[in-house]
Amino acid sequence: MPLVHITRRERFSASHRLARPDWSLEKNLQVFGKCANPNGHGHNYDLWVTVKGEPDPETSFVIDLSLLGRIIKDRVIQFVDHRNLDVDVPFMQGRYSSTENLAIAIWEQLEAPIREAGAALHCVKLQETENNHVEYHGA
Amino acid sequence: MPLVHITRRERFSASHRLARPDWSLEKNLQVFGKCANPNGHGHNYDLWVTVKGEPDPETSFVIDLSLLGRIIKDRVIQFVDHRNLDVDVPFMQGRYSSTENLAIAIWEQLEAPIREAGAALHCVKLQETENNHVEYHGA
Amino acid sequence: MPLVHITRRERFSASHRLARPDWSLEKNLQVFGKCANPNGHGHNYDLWVTVKGEPDPETSFVIDLSLLGRIIKDRVIQFVDHRNLDVDVPFMQGRYSSTENLAIAIWEQLEAPIREAGAALHCVKLQETENNHVEYHGA
Amino acid sequence: MPLVHITRRERFSASHRLARPDWSLEKNLQVFGKCANPNGHGHNYDLWVTVKGEPDPETSFVIDLSLLGRIIKDRVIQFVDHRNLDVDVPFMQGRYSSTENLAIAIWEQLEAPIREAGAALHCVKLQETENNHVEYHGA
Amino acid sequence: MPLVHITRRERFSASHRLARPDWSLEKNLQVFGKCANPNGHGHNYDLWVTVKGEPDPETSFVIDLSLLGRIIKDRVIQFVDHRNLDVDVPFMQGRYSSTENLAIAIWEQLEAPIREAGAALHCVKLQETENNHVEYHGA
Amino acid sequence: MPLVHITRRERFSASHRLARPDWSLEKNLQVFGKCANPNGHGHNYDLWVTVKGEPDPETSFVIDLSLLGRIIKDRVIQFVDHRNLDVDVPFMQGRYSSTENLAIAIWEQLEAPIREAGAALHCVKLQETENNHVEYHGA
Numbered sequence: 031m032p033l034v035h036i037t038r039r040e041r042f043s044a045s046h047r048l049a050r051p052d053w054s055l056e057k058n059l060q061v062f063g064k065c066a067n068p069n070g071h072g073h074n075y076d077l078w079v080t081v082k083g084e085p086d087p088e089t090s091f092v093i094d095l096s097l098l099g100r101i102i103k104d105r106v107i108q109f110v111d112h113r114n115l116d117v118d119v120p121f122m123q124g125r126y127s128s129t130e131n132l133a134i135a136i137w138e139q140l141e142a143p144i145r146e147a148g149a150a151l152h153c154v155k156l157q158e159t160e161n162n163h164v165e166y167h168g169a
Numbered sequence: 170m171p172l173v174h175i176t177r178r179e180r181f182s183a184s185h186r187l188a189r190p191d192w193s194l195e196k197n198l199q200v201f202g203k204c205a206n207p208n209g210h211g212h213n214y215d216l217w218v219t220v221k222g223e224p225d226p227e228t229s230f231v232i233d234l235s236l237l238g239r240i241i242k243d244r245v246i247q248f249v250d251h252r253n254l255d256v257d258v259p260f261m262q263g264r265y266s267s268t269e270n271l272a273i274a275i276w277e278q279l280e281a282p283i284r285e286a287g288a289a290l291h292c293v294k295l296q297e298t299e300n301n302h303v304e305y306h307g308a
Numbered sequence: 309m310p311l312v313h314i315t316r317r318e319r320f321s322a323s324h325r326l327a328r329p330d331w332s333l334e335k336n337l338q339v340f341g342k343c344a345n346p347n348g349h350g351h352n353y354d355l356w357v358t359v360k361g362e363p364d365p366e367t368s369f370v371i372d373l374s375l376l377g378r379i380i381k382d383r384v385i386q387f388v389d390h391r392n393l394d395v396d397v398p399f400m401q402g403r404y405s406s407t408e409n410l411a412i413a414i415w416e417q418l419e420a421p422i423r424e425a426g427a428a429l430h431c432v433k434l435q436e437t438e439n440n441h442v443e444y445h446g447a
Numbered sequence: 448m449p450l451v452h453i454t455r456r457e458r459f460s461a462s463h464r465l466a467r468p469d470w471s472l473e474k475n476l477q478v479f480g481k482c483a484n485p486n487g488h489g490h491n492y493d494l495w496v497t498v499k500g501e502p503d504p505e506t507s508f509v510i511d512l513s514l515l516g517r518i519i520k521d522r523v524i525q526f527v528d529h530r531n532l533d534v535d536v537p538f539m540q541g542r543y544s545s546t547e548n549l550a551i552a553i554w555e556q557l558e559a560p561i562r563e564a565g566a567a568l569h570c571v572k573l574q575e576t577e578n579n580h581v582e583y584h585g586a
Numbered sequence: 587m588p589l590v591h592i593t594r595r596e597r598f599s600a601s602h603r604l605a606r607p608d609w610s611l612e613k614n615l616q617v618f619g620k621c622a623n624p625n626g627h628g629h630n631y632d633l634w635v636t637v638k639g640e641p642d643p644e645t646s647f648v649i650d651l652s653l654l655g656r657i658i659k660d661r662v663i664q665f666v667d668h669r670n671l672d673v674d675v676p677f678m679q680g681r682y683s684s685t686e687n688l689a690i691a692i693w694e695q696l697e698a699p700i701r702e703a704g705a706a707l708h709c710v711k712l713q714e715t716e717n718n719h720v721e722y723h724g725a
Numbered sequence: 726m727p728l729v730h731i732t733r734r735e736r737f738s739a740s741h742r743l744a745r746p747d748w749s750l751e752k753n754l755q756v757f758g759k760c761a762n763p764n765g766h767g768h769n770y771d772l773w774v775t776v777k778g779e780p781d782p783e784t785s786f787v788i789d790l791s792l793l794g795r796i797i798k799d800r801v802i803q804f805v806d807h808r809n810l811d812v813d814v815p816f817m818q819g820r821y822s823s824t825e826n827l828a829i830a831i832w833e834q835l836e837a838p839i840r841e842a843g844a845a846l847h848c849v850k851l852q853e854t855e856n857n858h859v860e861y862h863g864a
Contacts, residue, residue: 031308032273032305032307032308033306034269034272034273034303034304034305035303035304035305035306036268036269036301036302036303036304037301037302037303037304038300038301039299039300039301040300041576043488043489043490043576044488044489045462045463045486045487045488045489045531046462046489050783061784062784063791064528064529065529067529067530067531067535069462069530069531069534069535070462070487070489070531071460071461071462071489071528071529071530071531072460072461072462072463072487072488072489072490073460073489073490073491074490074491074576074577080304085267085269085270085273088189089200089201089265089267090264090265090267090269090270091267091269092269092303095301096202111481111488112481112482112484112488113484113486113488114462114484114486114487114488117486118484118486125785126784126785128780128784128785128786129731130729130731130780130785130786130787131780131785133729134727134729134780159458159460159491160491160734161733161734161735162731162732162733162734162790163731163732164729164730164731164732164787165729165730165731165732165775166727166729166730167728168727169726169727170864171829171861171863171864172862173825173828173829173859173860173861174859174860174861174862175824175825175857175858175859175860176857176858176859176860177856177857178855178856178857179856180437182349182350182351182437183349183350184323184324184347184348184349184350184392185323185350203389203390204390206390206391206392206396208323208391208392208395208396209323209348209350209392210321210322210323210350210389210390210391210392211321211322211323211324211348211349211350211351212321212350212351212352213351213352213437213438219860224823224825224826224829227745228756228757228821228823229820229821229823229825229826230823230825231825231859234857235758250342250349251342251343251345251349252345252347252349253323253345253347253348253349256347257345257347298319298321298352299352309586310551310583310585310586311584312547312550312551312581312582312583313581313582313583314546314547314579314580314581314582315579315580315581315582316578316579317577317578317579318578328644339645340645341652358582363545363547363548363551366467367478367479367543367545368542368543368545368547368548369545369547370547370581373579374480403646404645404646406641406645406646406647407592408590408592408641408646408647408648409641409646411590412588412590412641438595439594439595439596440592440593440594440595440651441592441593442590442591442592442593442648443590443591443592443593443636444588444590444591445589445591446588447587447588448725449690449722449724449725450723451686451689451690451720451721451722452720452721452722452723453685453686453718453719453720453721454718454719454720454721455717455718456716456717456718457717497721502684502686502687502690505606506617506618506682506684507681507682507684507686507687508684508686509686509720512718513619597854597855599766599767599768599854600766600767601740601741601764601765601766601767601809602740602767620806620807621807623807623808623809623813625740625808625809625812625813626740626765626767626809627738627739627740627767627806627807627808627809628738628739628740628741628765628766628767628768629738629767629768629769630768630769630854630855667759667766668759668760668762668766669762669764669766670740670762670764670765670766673764674762674764715736715738715769716769
């Protein structure tokens with residue numbers, strides 16, 4: 031049977047700051063550079079969620095894209111859009127808001143509900159600026 | 170020997186409608202949403218065709234890109250560009266025009282002629298809107 | 309007082325066909341080329357609506373962007389998205405669906421409600437593909 | 448003599464919040480919506496600076512683009528990139544950080560040094576997300 | 587009658603070098619920086635040609651876009667695509683290949699044939715990289 | 726432990742020509758088409774470098790992106806930007822400047838310094854125009 035990957039993009043705008051609370055400002059600025067600016071900065075994030083599976087014989091869909099969009103909005107976007115990643119987001123508590131950590135946390139938010147919808151999460155791709163992005167395929 | 174992937178993008182504009190002929194309009198609208206609108210809708214599709222192989226020692230090409238472009242135009246674009254995917258396209262007869270099915274059908278159109286050109290088709294990526302695309306790597 | 313232009317983009321996917329009902333198929337194909345394909349084709353349209361005005365002293369907004377988005381959705385997008393421009397759209401009745409005509413019709417839909425919202429419509433920019441777009445600034 | 452417009456794009460990432468200090472949180476949320484989230488949010492801003500003038504007979508440049516880039520970095524980018532627009536930016540003191548106000552403030556930063564470089568500032572275009580931007584042409 | 591602007595994009599890839607033959611290499615490098623590298627460099631240029639006019643009552647076109655595309659290819663693209671702007675292009679003889687000069691030369695190539703096609707050239711926009719472009723509206 | 730891929734984009738503008746010195750101009754034009762134009766042509770290249778690894782427990786970075794950027798600039802960009810790939814670039818000596826060969830050469834420039842920085846090079850993706858790119862994952 032054919033295996034197909036399908037990807038949906040969602041976007042959000044958030045602020046954050048890269049800094050360890052157990053480090054001095056001096057050390058944070060040395061390690062994280064301008065990302066450690068005490069008053070924070072922000073980005074327009076682009077999020078691509080890729081799901082894999084066999085097309086359903088009835089609908090020829092791997093997953094209903096509007097269902098996938100709803101899962102992403104319910105489990106991720108409503109918590110991060112127009113928010114501060116370091117203060118406002120329950121699933122980022124206790125993690126530094128590096129793009130790597132944010133992608134891993136988004137994977138954890140999405141894996142179970144996508145499995146319950148009969149498909150398999152394949153990749154979370156998160157773009158912070160047009161010059162850098164990360165991809166996570168699960169542990 | 171080094172294995173390299175090379176990708177060419179082509180584009181086409183087509184109309185289609187998502188609906189099963191054996192279902193009522195009511196059921197089609199329920200399952201396919203606005204994609205089941207009886208008079209159809211349309212998209213600008215972006216198609217990326219990825220071929221893999223070892224660079225030719227003489228030309229250092231995996232495949233001549235103008236030959237690859239010609240194959241894609243001859244086998245796919247001329248049949249779908251400025252067409253109705255549900256009515257006009259021979260290789261979509263008997264298939265619903267979901268992005269998944271269209272990517273699989275395009276793979277079937279391209280695999281043999283690319284093999285005859287001395288390379289191997291690796292991936293068909295088909296983007297329907299900037300928010301969703303599918304990828305197919307063969308059965 | 310400073311005059312500022314503010315632009316909001318919305319998108320829609322629609323099918324259409326370029327053909328005059330009073331011309332033969334032969335003549336339509338000769339004048340409109342592949343755009344006259346009898347079963348239609350389609351596009352992802354990008355619509356940029358530019359409004360001009362002085363920023364409000366209280367909010368420093370020329371126009372509330374969420375209100376502008378709502379006007380565009382209520383007056384344009386809900387009628388054209390996932391529709392057939394030649395059959396389904398009330399405000400295109402009796403007009404060929406050239407990009408020029410569609411941009412003019414969208415202007416007519418938007419001018420009054422934007423004026424009622426206290427701002428002035430400046431430009432409707434409508435992109436059919438990444439290679440062509442039209443702009444209309446009113447009569 | 449021919450008049451030519453030349454545009455340079457620079458980018459920056461910043462956080463901000465839309466809220467009036469003399470309004471309650473309730474009223475701020477009602478007027479500014481999710482942009483009034485108390486802990487802020489952020490964006491990747493794209494800034495296009497357009498300068499007009501006659502090409503120099505010696506160099507055929509309206510303005511040396513590397514000089515223009517340096518002016519934009521010295522007068523704007525170093526103050527806003529990876530910063531909080533409401534706290535960190537001297538030239539935004541006392542102004543709400545709406546895109547309109549930010550574009551006007553950037554104009555004020557750039558007009559004199561571009562005039563001193565022998566050219567004339569024509570337009571500041573500031574994009575907050577791919578769906579909205581403002582343009583300012585001066586008072 | 588409504589005035590509409592319509593734009594077509596074409597692309598070309600070319601090499602060039604910024605340097606005055608009457609200056610020393612040292613002076614050229616000082617004024618033109620890395621653009622004066624003796625062996626040249628190159629770009630993918632994006633060219634947007636904007637034409638204005640009233641839609642034709644019969645076709646509702648300002649200009650037939652395939653005719654406009656043909657004019658641009660015949661008068662510009664065939665001379666510059668995959669060429670060296672300083673050596674191969676008849677209409678650039680005697681001019682430095684700054685983006686400003688190239689846009690002016692393209693205007694001169696296009697103005698008459700577009701007028702003969704019953705429309706009026708409005709703007710030539712030429713993008714050298716995603717960070718800089720020029721616009722020319724005629725003398 | 727989670728494996729994450731992180732990608733950084735850099736850009737450069739270069740000229741080149743596709744031609745074998747041991748072939749006649751006639752044969753070069755026949756095989757390489759307009760890419761064999763004797764005076765060369767050029768492109769804006771987009772380069773995406775993907776690195777894989779486990780996020781560092783202290784910083785949660787796979788690799789410090791500013792370090793990665795510095796490696797790419799020191800080992801690749803300074804040699805190719807605003808240069809002629811066939812004449813000016815030490816690591817392209819003796820190779821035809823096909824996109825395939827250039828991607829392989831860039832891999833060879835980057836693999837060791839990225840390994841020394843504690844991460845592993847995963848993919849070099851090199852885009853010549855918006856219509857074609859190659860990817861190389863190592864031998």
